[in-house]
Amino acid sequence: MYTKLALIAATILGMLMPLTVAGEDDKPTIAFLRYRATGTEDIAKPGIWDVLQAYELISPSERELLDANEDLNGEHINVFWRDAASDVTNINAMVEDTLDRGADILLTFSTPVTQITANITKEMDDPPAMFFAIVSAPYSAGIADSPCIKTPHVSGTHVTIPYEQYVGLAKVQLPDVQTIGTIVDPAQTNSVYGVSQITQFAEALGLNVEVASIASAADLPQATASLADKGVDILMVGAGYVEIGGIPAIISVARDYGLPVFGISPRLIHVGVVVGAGFDDFYGEGVTVGRMIAAYINGALDVSATAISARVSIGVAVNLDSAAEFGITVADSILDGAVMVIEDGELTVLRETPSLPEMPLEERMAEDAAILAELECTPERIAAEQAELDAAAAES
Secondary structure, eight states, rough: EEEEEEHHHHHHHHTTTTOSSOOOOOEEEEEEEESSHHHHHHHHHHHHHHHHHHSSSSOOOHHHHTTOOOEOOOOEEEEEEEEEOOGGHHHHHHHHHHHHHOOOOOEEEEEHHHHHHHHHHHSSSSSOOEESSSOOOOTTTTTTTSSSSBBBEEEEEEEEEOOHHHHHHHHOTTTOOOOEEEEETTTTTTHHHHHHHHHHHHHHHEEEEEEEEOGGGHHHHHHHHHHHHTOOOOOOSSOOOHHHHTTHHHHHHHHHHHEEEEEGGGGGGTOOSOOOOOEHHHHHOOOOOHHHHHHHHHOOOOOOGGOOOOOOOOOOEHHHHEEEEEEEOOOOOOOOOHHEEEEEEEEEEOSSOOOOOOOOOOHHHHHHHHHHHHHOOOOHHHHHHHHHHHHHHHHH
């Protein structure tokens, strides 16, 4: 395990040493494994590539290939892509193919890809390092028990969706709201977790919750209609992939009932929700996992002693065109805090595009090492997390 000073020293020393994680051609190979291409991934990836480029692990021309989602046989690293095409049944084969190719680093995006990849690799004698991002429920999904109680070859960063603030917007928009409707896919861990959070915080506000269950995207129109028929005042979509991917189908029915639809991501205003609100620092997600990968490649990161990071943020976005279609006026307090607004078909972004600050490489490496040192799984931290898990188990 690294102390802060040791980790900083090791990181800087890594600048002077050859890469220590090697594939067949003595270059580390990163396999980028995803459930499907998403807008949130498009925000996170630049954070990863910015870090790797700052560390001179990729060149500007190699960066262009990665920005285009093309495989890279680079001077210092290799990268290849695999996509499950939104089908959970494809993930096992995708992971097995990746392992057959001898990847040194598995970079997984989404809860289902991370969950299955972790399960497949945990029984291996010498698994590749695995880093994950854009995962919303790593502990309830069984990816790990806590930040440091985890499979040794796995670390990464997960989003902490601010459900309490998300649900609170229902009362801001509709002060007299009585009942929230939502949809759950019982086969998806992140969907079940999201609905449990919506229910918990809605009930804390004294609101009722109606939940419609689905088995596939084909069930979304009927589920939406059933909620409208039960008299819900607003429909709040959680973090399930089927629900998010099927928002156009949800809206097509909800619009007929005048039932406003809120979504758990600011970017969902692009597919028609009236208000999108949720985690909004996907670039920071990319930077965090990029730091981990760069430090690992340079021999300065022990994955087994690196805790899973958690990031918290919220952004609110408004689609005024959708609001007009639903016949509602968005509350001023929601509109005033929006980071994005769509009006008359035009998108206005009310925030700066994120980027890495400019600094000398040696200074960046020392700063990043200090940040990663905060994730060190010390014996004391491990013991504290285990005690907390034991106490929770005893109460259940």
